[in-house]
Amino acid sequence: MVAWRLARRHGARAWRCVSGEAQRLEEHWRLFSRCQTASAPVESLEALSTELHGLVQRTQPTAEQEAAKDALLRQVQQAGQESLDGCQAELFGSAATKQWMPGSDLDICLLAPGMTAKASQVRGLRKVASALRQLGGGTHNIQPRFHAQMPILRWAPRRPDRAGALACDISVGNVLAVANTRLIATYLEIDQRVPVLLRAIKVWAKKRGINNRQRGSFSSFALTLMLIHVLQARPSPLLPSLQDLAIQHELPPLFLQGADCRYCSDSELISGALLKLQGDHGTNQECVGALLLEFFRYFGWDE
Incomplete structure (x- = not known):
């Protein structure tokens, strides 16, 4: 079974310590999954x-968590507009499909004309990083990850335990993910x-x-x-x-x-x-x- 094989692969030690009840459930599922009727x-x-x-x-996120999400998006939008001509910030991933859950990161794409090649995306992200340092007020750390297949800036709170603290991954020109x-x-x-x-x-x-x-x-x-x-x-x-x-x-x-x-x-x-x-x-x-x-x-x- 896919799930059990992955459980073994990613948690071998935990698998060795599995209880008799879990083994019984596994055998029950194996029999059930093979019976088409x-x-x-x-x-x-x-x-x-x-x-x-x-x-x-x-x-479901609370109203306060939704407000924190919207505030973070506005900050990134402002940084993008100050750094890149014609820039618009757009959520993608779970936050844009109403599947976002408390504690999850946000994925934000900055859509700007001409930002399709990796080199231009990295240059754009460097400008955005500079603007975020001015806007962040010392509450977030910027972690560049420019060697990834899609270059991103990770903007993470310095105190993730604080109420409303959210992290986000910012990309530029990531049009395929938005689509x-x-x-x-x-x-x-x-x-x-x-x-x-x-x-x-x-x-x-x-x-x-x-x-x-x-x-x-x-x-x-x-x-x-x-x-x-x-x-x-x-x-x-x-x-x-x-x-x-x-x-x-x-x-x-x-x-x-x-x-x-x-x-x-x-x-x-x-x-x-x-x-x-x-x-x-x-x-x-x-x-x-x-x-x-x-x-x-x-x-x-x-x-």
Whole structure:
């Protein structure tokens, strides 16, 4: 099983100390995941669904945390406008898809004309760093990371334990990440079960230490794509392929950094595509508990 193999890889010592109860649960899951006809009791799935909706409520940022996020974005926006002509700051990642959770960093892209090559991006970030030092008031440290594939400035609070202290990664001209975020946001708006499932999977992965691309495990973007794939592959799909839909309706290509990023956001076209995909199965009525179980069954299958 994918999850168990990753657990062994990233926590071998903890794995050796696993309790008998955990071993029993693992064997139960192995048997369950291999049985295509096995189904959990309806009451258990409903109870799980209730817990998942509760998890969403518990992991929502407070009004104060949202205010701190907005204030940080305004500071970066000001630094960008003072440093780069025609600059606009835009959130991407979880903060832009309403999946942001307290304690998570922000991802901010500065969009400015002509900032597409790595050399120009680094020069732009150096100017932004100088402006941030003037605006930060000594509350944040600037950590340049210019050798990454996408150069960034890490702007981290000197006292992360203080209320409202947030860190962010700032990039320039990261248009592909912004486009991917808009695509994911559109997928999340199609069905209200999708954001619930994604938040639960991200919490699960983080608790198990397998949601960190820099350490060789899953990025949040990868987990999101995995979930979208599963929901597209259900007998009665919850989601169509927005990219395929754009091509079918001959929407104009949108090339960013060499990739065609076009997708369909027309709600009527999306609804029509879903009806066609669902066919005789009808509208998908699975609860979020059942869908989460199918996510783990799908990627836990071991032929």
